[in-house]
Amino acid sequence: MPEKKIKKVKIDGTEVVCERDETILEAAKKAGVEIPTLCHDDRLEPYGGCRLCIVQVKGVGRPLPACTTPVTNNMEVCTENEAITRIRKNLISLLLSNHPNDCMRCEKTGDCALQDLAYKYEVDSSRFKGEQWDLPIREDNPFITYEPNKCILCGRCVRICNEVVMAGTIDLVGRGFNSMPDTAFRKPRSLDNCEFCGQCVSTCPTGALTDRKGRGKGRSYDMTKVRTTCSYCGTGCNFDLNVKKGKVIKVTSAYDTPVNHGNLCIKGRYGYDFIHSADRIKTPLIRRGDSFYEATWDEAIDLIADKFTGLIKKYGNKSVGAFSSSRCTNEENFLIAKFARTVFKNNNVDNCARV
Amino acid sequence: MAEKKKIKAKAKTKPSSKAGGADEKGLTIRVCLGTGGLAAGSQEVIDTFRSELHARGLGADVEKKCVNKTGCRGFCAKDVLVDVIIDGNLSTYQFVNPEKVGRIVEDHIINGKPVEEWLVGPEYHTFHDKQTKILLKQCGQIDPEDINAYIEIGGYEGAKKAISLTEFEVIEEVKKSGLRGRGGAGFLTGLKWEFCSMSRSETKYIICNADEGDPGAFMDRSVIEGNPHSVIEGMIIGGYAIGAGIGYIYIRAEYPLAIERLKIAIAEATDKGFLGKNIFKSGFDFDIRIKEGAGAFICGEETALIASIEGKRGMPRSKPPFPVNKGLRGKPTVINNVETLANLPTIITKGAKWFSSIGSEQSKGTKVFALTGNIRNTGLIEVPMGISLKEIIYDIGGGMEKKNRELKAVQTGGPSGGCIPASHIDMPVDYESLMRIGSMMGSGGMVVMDNATCMVDMAKFFISFTQNESCGKCVPCRIGTKRMLEILTRITEGNGKEEDIDLLIELGTDIKLSSLCGLGQSAPNPILSTINFFREEYESHIKKGICPAGVCKALRQYVVDTTSCKMCGKCARVCPSGAIIWLPKQKAFIYKSKCIKCGACFDACPFKSIT
Ligand SMILES: Cc1cc2nc3c(=O)[nH]c(=O)nc-3n(C[C@H](O)[C@H](O)[C@H](O)COP(=O)(O)O)c2cc1C
Ligand code: SF4
Ligand code: SF4
Ligand code: SF4
Ligand code: FES
Numbered sequence: 001m002p003e004k005k006i007k008k009v010k011i012d013g014t015e016v017v018c019e020r021d022e023t024i025l026e027a028a029k030k031a032g033v034e035i036p037t038l039c040h041d042d043r044l045e046p047y048g049g050c051r052l053c054i055v056q057v058k059g060v061g062r063p064l065p066a067c068t069t070p071v072t073n074n075m076e077v078c079t080e081n082e083a084i085t086r087i088r089k090n091l092i093s094l095l096l097s098n099h100p101n102d103c104m105r106c107e108k109t110g111d112c113a114l115q116d117l118a119y120k121y122e123v124d125s126s127r128f129k130g131e132q133w134d135l136p137i138r139e140d141n142p143f144i145t146y147e148p149n150k151c152i153l154c155g156r157c158v159r160i161c162n163e164v165v166m167a168g169t170i171d172l173v174g175r176g177f178n179s180m181p182d183t184a185f186r187k188p189r190s191l192d193n194c195e196f197c198g199q200c201v202s203t204c205p206t207g208a209l210t211d212r213k214g215r216g217k218g219r220s221y222d223m224t225k226v227r228t229t230c231s232y233c234g235t236g237c238n239f240d241l242n243v244k245k246g247k248v249i250k251v252t253s254a255y256d257t258p259v260n261h262g263n264l265c266i267k268g269r270y271g272y273d274f275i276h277s278a279d280r281i282k283t284p285l286i287r288r289g290d291s292f293y294e295a296t297w298d299e300a301i302d303l304i305a306d307k308f309t310g311l312i313k314k315y316g317n318k319s320v321g322a323f324s325s326s327r328c329t330n331e332e333n334f335l336i337a338k339f340a341r342t343v344f345k346n347n348n349v350d351n352c353a354r355v
Numbered sequence: 356m357a358e359k360k361k362i363k364a365k366a367k368t369k370p371s372s373k374a375g376g377a378d379e380k381g382l383t384i385r386v387c388l389g390t391g392g393l394a395a396g397s398q399e400v401i402d403t404f405r406s407e408l409h410a411r412g413l414g415a416d417v418e419k420k421c422v423n424k425t426g427c428r429g430f431c432a433k434d435v436l437v438d439v440i441i442d443g444n445l446s447t448y449q450f451v452n453p454e455k456v457g458r459i460v461e462d463h464i465i466n467g468k469p470v471e472e473w474l475v476g477p478e479y480h481t482f483h484d485k486q487t488k489i490l491l492k493q494c495g496q497i498d499p500e501d502i503n504a505y506i507e508i509g510g511y512e513g514a515k516k517a518i519s520l521t522e523f524e525v526i527e528e529v530k531k532s533g534l535r536g537r538g539g540a541g542f543l544t545g546l547k548w549e550f551c552s553m554s555r556s557e558t559k560y561i562i563c564n565a566d567e568g569d570p571g572a573f574m575d576r577s578v579i580e581g582n583p584h585s586v587i588e589g590m591i592i593g594g595y596a597i598g599a600g601i602g603y604i605y606i607r608a609e610y611p612l613a614i615e616r617l618k619i620a621i622a623e624a625t626d627k628g629f630l631g632k633n634i635f636k637s638g639f640d641f642d643i644r645i646k647e648g649a650g651a652f653i654c655g656e657e658t659a660l661i662a663s664i665e666g667k668r669g670m671p672r673s674k675p676p677f678p679v680n681k682g683l684r685g686k687p688t689v690i691n692n693v694e695t696l697a698n699l700p701t702i703i704t705k706g707a708k709w710f711s712s713i714g715s716e717q718s719k720g721t722k723v724f725a726l727t728g729n730i731r732n733t734g735l736i737e738v739p740m741g742i743s744l745k746e747i748i749y750d751i752g753g754g755m756e757k758k759n760r761e762l763k764a765v766q767t768g769g770p771s772g773g774c775i776p777a778s779h780i781d782m783p784v785d786y787e788s789l790m791r792i793g794s795m796m797g798s799g800g801m802v803v804m805d806n807a808t809c810m811v812d813m814a815k816f817f818i819s820f821t822q823n824e825s826c827g828k829c830v831p832c833r834i835g836t837k838r839m840l841e842i843l844t845r846i847t848e849g850n851g852k853e854e855d856i857d858l859l860i861e862l863g864t865d866i867k868l869s870s871l872c873g874l875g876q877s878a879p880n881p882i883l884s885t886i887n888f889f890r891e892e893y894e895s896h897i898k899k900g901i902c903p904a905g906v907c908k909a910l911r912q913y914v915v916d917t918t919s920c921k922m923c924g925k926c927a928r929v930c931p932s933g934a935i936i937w938l939p940k941q942k943a944f945i946y947k948s949k950c951i952k953c954g955a956c957f958d959a960c961p962f963k964s965i966t
Contacts, residue, residue: 048673049828051869062868068673087865094834128834128862130841153827172668172827175651177837179827 007073012080024066024077025053035079036088036120038113039154040067041203042255043262044163049155051091052117055079063087089121096125098132098177100149108207111220114152131177140188143196143212143270148180151208157181157200164263169194198269202253202262213270214242214250223249230268234326234333234353235259237268248275312344321348382464385438386451387495389580390573390612395434396452403453404437407460430482431734433475439463449475478753482732485750487713487721490697491737494581499616502623505584511629513700514591518637525596526552529699531707533719538564538655538692539771539797539873541718541786547689551597551679554687559599562683562690563590564660565606565613568652569769570820572800574723575693577735579606579613582697583620587643589696591629592703594641597689601642605660608647617645652824656872657690659826670826671872692798694723715741718785722796728766728803729756741783744775748803760805764888768797770817771877773884774810793884795877809906810889811896815843817881821874832875835866839882848909851897856886911952913965915943920964926956 007018011031018027023046028035038050046068054063058076063084066077078084096118103109118124138146153172158181161169169189173182183193201209225240238257241248251269255262274280284300285292295303311320322340324333337349386392386401430436433449439459440446446469448459455473463469497504505511517525530545551559563586567575579586590602606614621643624630632640646664648654654669661683663669682688698720702710711719718740724747727733731753738747744765748754755762764774767784773794775782782788786796804813822836839862842855863879870876886893895901902910915926920942927937934949935956945956945965957965 046673048871049830051829051831051871054869065673065871070675083868086861087869090835090862090865091830091869094830094838097838098834128838130838152830153833155828172670174827176823176825176827177833179833 005073007071007075009071009074010076012078018071021070024055024057024064024069024071024075027071028055028066028077028079033079035066036117037067038117038152038205039156041156041160043203044156044159047155047159049153052088054084054087056081056084085121088117089123090127092117092121092123093125093127095152096123097128097130099125099152100132101125102150102207106150106207107210107215107219108150109219112207113205135180138188139212141190141194141196141212143198143266144189144201145210145212145215146189147208147210149208150206151180152206153179153181154205155181156203156205157209160199160203165195165197165199167193167195167197170200196266196270197264198266199263202264202269211250211270217249218244225252229329230264231327232267232271234328234330236329237264239264239268241272248272308344317345318348320344321346321350323350323352326351326353381442383438383440385440385496387434387436389494389577390610391431392434392436393612397435399453400435400437400451400456403456404460407456408464411460411465430479430732433479436475439469441467447475447479448473449479478732481753482734482736482751485742485746486737487739488737489701489713489721490578490585490694490723491581491735493585494577497582499581499583500619502584502620502627505582509704510584510700511588511624511627513703514588514595514629515635517592517703518595518635518639522552522596522598525592525703528707529596529702532702532710533707533714533717534695534698534702534710535718535786536692537694537698537722537796537798538690539768539795541796544691544695547679547691548593548596550677551687551689554680556687558601558684558686559597560683560686560688561590561594561597561599561602562657562660562664562688563602563604563606563693563696564655564657564690565604565610565693566648566652566655566660567607567610567693567798568650568655568824569771569798569800571727571802572725572769572798574725574735574799576610576613578693578697578723579610580616583613583616584624585697585700586617586693587620587624587630589691589699590643591634591641592699593689593691593696595639597687599689600640601644603644603646603664603683605646605648605654605664607650607654609650614645614647621645651826652820653826653872653874656874658872660690661688668826670828671874673871694799713739715783715785717787722784722799724799724801726752726801726803728801729760729805729808730754730803731756738784740785743781743783745780747784747801748780752803755803755805757805760807763804763806763808764810766794766802766804766813766817766881767800768795768877768880769800770820771795771873771880772797772800773880774804774813774888775884776888793880793887795880807904807906809847809902809904810885810892811843811847811902812904812906814882814885815840815847818843818878821878825874825878826872829869829871829875831866832870832872832878835862835870836875836878838862839866839879843882846893846896847902847907849896849900849907851893853897855897856890856893859883860886908952908954911954912947913945913950913952913954913956915945916964916966917942919962921962923961925959925961926965929955929959931955 009016009018009027011028011033014031016027016030025035036052038052039047048065048068051065053066055066056063056078103115133149135148158170158172161167170181170183172179174180183189201211223242223244226243227238227240230237230239237260239251239253242250242252251272253260253262253264283294284297286295286300286303308320322336324336333351340346340349384404386397388397435451437448437451438445459470493508526545526548529548534544535541536544565575565579594602604617628634630641630643634641648663651669653659654663656671657678659669659671661678664683678688678690680687714720721737721739723735723737726736736751762777764776766772766774767789775792775794779792789795818836818840822840825832825836827833839859842859845851846855859882863883866879867876892903895903900910922940922942924937926943927935931953932949932951934946935943937943
């Protein structure tokens with residue numbers, strides 16, 4: 001194990017201490033300095049594609065990308081100067097020159113990294129006019145809408161699908177100006193090749209990839225985010241229900257979620273239809289003859305307590321047990337175990353999760 | 356495996372020939388059999404030589420020994436070139452075709468009288484005299500498909516010697532020689548090896564970069580086709596020095612002959628014990644694998660090349676980490692160009708001192724260039740570093756192709772380089788001087804342009820190449836080069852705006868500064884350097900709507916010169932758009948508004964009255 005080498009780095013005059021092989025971008029975060037990025041996602045390997053994060057390092061002729069360049073001891077970094085601003089403006093203008101600039105109707109308005117940067121750097125699409133993509137919107141699967149014209153080729157979808165999901169559904173295809181993320185042979189995303197986890201949607205900084213079910217139902221600023229834990233399995237991923245007027249419009253997850261760092265699977269991200277389903281069971285049901293009637297919780301719990309007490313009286317306390325679900329949280333499972341031990345006074349505790 | 360056997364079998368059944376020497380009757384015939392030669396029909400020439408000799412009762416034995424296949428000798432404009440050596444007297448024929456073979460055999464070989472009118476002229480000799488041939492020396496002289504031919508001229512002595520030294524000593528020798536990478540950037544080879552040797556790892560790799568994607572470049576191909584063993588030997592030396600057990604040759608699939616010869620050479624070298632386990636009985640194991648690339652220019656960039664070998668999309672990644680620390684499959688890797696590697700055997704056998712005595716202060720040795728364009732002698736040349744452009748163009752190249760034209764500029768470094776105007780023709784050709792003038796050595800393309808070349812059009816050609824070959828990863832290169840091409844296109848079509856020149860300069864500078872890899876970082880060079888040296892040409896296109904060289908079709912205006920018009924009416928008859936008014940005994944007149952600028956009248960006028 002190589003010994004830890006402490007590196008002192010100055011970012012825009014603020015000194016920070018780095019102990020690992022941090023990148024300039026990470027060091028800047030420590031220093032409280034924000035550097036614009038488009039192709040960076042903390043979940044992914046550094047890429048260096050968008051070039052927005054270039055910074056000037058003292059003693060180096062050309063600007064360097066902050067997201068891929070590791071810090072060295074006594075490095076002095078300037079994150080914004082005249083030349084850097086000029087280059088950033090030109091890069092954003094270039095991106096906008098092949099972009100529909102359709103913010104008025106775009107799903108992503110208000111939550112779009114490209115829009116934010118164009119606003120911050122005060123650029124529009126007028127500087128470089130030229131050929132623009134005119135590709136059809138792809139709605140060839142139930143969950144993901146792909147509008148290639150809005151793609152800025154940051155490669156995040158490709159990388160999350162390959163590095164995190166390891167599904168290998170998409171890669172960049174084509175060359176030069178016509179490169180774009182797509183499936184092999186440009187086939188539709190289907191169960192043959194895609195997991196439908198929507199991880200690609202979660203990382204897309206623009207409106208190129210959006211959740212199909214939420215389209216047309218509101219922008220992110222219309223929605224309240226309610227953080228909750230996924231109820232499908234015991235992993236305990238956290239996510240935010242995006243709620244508008246009492247309805248869940250879509251599910252997102254943030255990087256600061258401790259268990260899953262913003263990653264979700266198909267169930268967590270897209271399996272929320274049951275919430276507003278007419279068939280959803282919302283109250284306890286008690287059997288009466290051949291049918292059920294809707295009971296109150298008190299009624300139901302009283303009934304269960306009576307039955308358990310009766311069984312224990314008749315057959316002894318070993319005759320009952322608690323069986324809980326992997327869809328419950330750790331805390332809930334802990335409680336049911338405790339319940340069995342303290343109320344039933346036995347160790348008959350089990351769970352369905354033993355695959 | 357089966358393939359390997361086939362190749363070995365082939366290697367054995369082909370004629371065993373002596374390297375460049377005469378047979379017992381004192382007769383040797385050498386036919387250029389590089390890709391250039393093959394395209395010009397050298398295989399037929401060889402076959403005809405064989406059958407002619409046979410028909411004249413010169414036994415099969417003689418025939419087999421006399422006709423050697425050689426690699427490219429550089430003077431492609433004169434292909435097929437044939438050397439006839441009788442008792443040590445060499446005569447070289449140019450433009451040989453099967454029809455000529457009969458007379459050469461009859462007059463020269465049987466009767467001892469060379470066919471004077473078919474022999475090469477004096478320019479063939481000036482072409483060769485100013486050159487210093489180290490790498491190309493053996494190309495064109497030995498049979499590339501016979502390892503014995505290479506061994507006879509001292510082949511594999513370098514590898515043998517290197518392995519008898521310590522790794523450290525080999526690296527020191529290469530460092531002392533001052534050899535710099537011939538793949539473009541000119542990094543010191545010894546230093547690169549030292550970095551890699553310092554990286555601790557059980558597994559290391561050495562890769563030979565034979566991707567050669569520059570348009571018009573064929574240096575590496577010729578070296579491999581002409582002398583594949585020199586590259587293999589260089590790889591053994593490099594592999595030994597850095598501690599790599601496996602070497603890869605990454606070569607574009609469009610080079611089938613080079614690949615074939617490499618496969619034969621690898622099979623032969625393995626047979627001789629120069630490759631494989633315990634080579635030269637030293638305990639050092641070294642194997643070489645060939646990896647065929649699909650021919651994307653970007654796969655020549657070292658990190659993209661590595662990605663391509665790993666089976667990924669050929670896209671560069673940011674450095675650091677550098678390949679010498681983390682390369683192929685995450686292991687320390689040295690990547691060297693074909694020409695760099697081919698220099699190594701001679702450096703080891705003749706010594707660093709000898710090598711560093713050739714060339715200039717900071718650029719040592721020789722460089723192979725593919726000399727093309729509007730020049731008399733096009734072809735492959737090898738010159739000492741530091742030679743002046745003037746010597747290359749006028750002494751070796753024989754000056755302009757068309758007598759009435761003048762030199763305008765030279766483009767070095769292919770699409771990554773810049774142009775050098777005629778006024779700088781005395782400058783030395785070395786890494787630093789080329790950099791200083793806004794161009795670069797690149798892999799060795801050299802395009803000579805005369806005054807009928809439009810510099811805007813030339814810049815447009817190169818940027819259209821690079822924008823097409825961009826991998827698409829980073830914004831400045833992917834979209835920026837596309838926009839530059841569009842701006843240049845509108846300038847050449849007469850729709851340029853006054854501010855376009857400044858826009859090109861700003862955009863070009865920013866693309867250079869912010870692109871991820873060498874492709875984007877150098878793509879604007881042809882544009883920036885032509886603006887720098889030929890700004891008035893851009894201005895003329897934009898402001899006056901005139902292309903001074905008359906190349907940009909859309910800007911051409913065809914008018915009839917009424918003083919020289921002989922009223923024949925030929926122009927009016929060929930005009931497809933009815934733009935020319937002509938009545939018998941009257942001078943023709945071209946209506947500007949109807950003219951589609953096809954140039955048909957220009958070509959048709961027998962009196963050159965249309966300008
Ligand atoms: C776009 C691009 C294309 C390149 N193509 C080649 C090539 O075809 N052959 C080559 O040897 N080097 C090529 N290079 C340079 C390589 O990246 C690398 O520097 C070189 O192979 C190192 O070998 P050297 O040190 O022997 O020159 C290319 C670089 C770039 C940026
Ligand atoms: S949904 Fe998941 S598996 Fe499908 S492309 Fe997106 S990231 Fe890949
Ligand atoms: S679809 Fe989105 S995430 Fe994928 S490359 Fe385009 S902009 Fe980036
Ligand atoms: S500079 Fe061009 S070729 Fe190089 S990584 Fe960027 S897009 Fe790809
Ligand atoms: S965030 Fe660094 S290059 Fe995109």
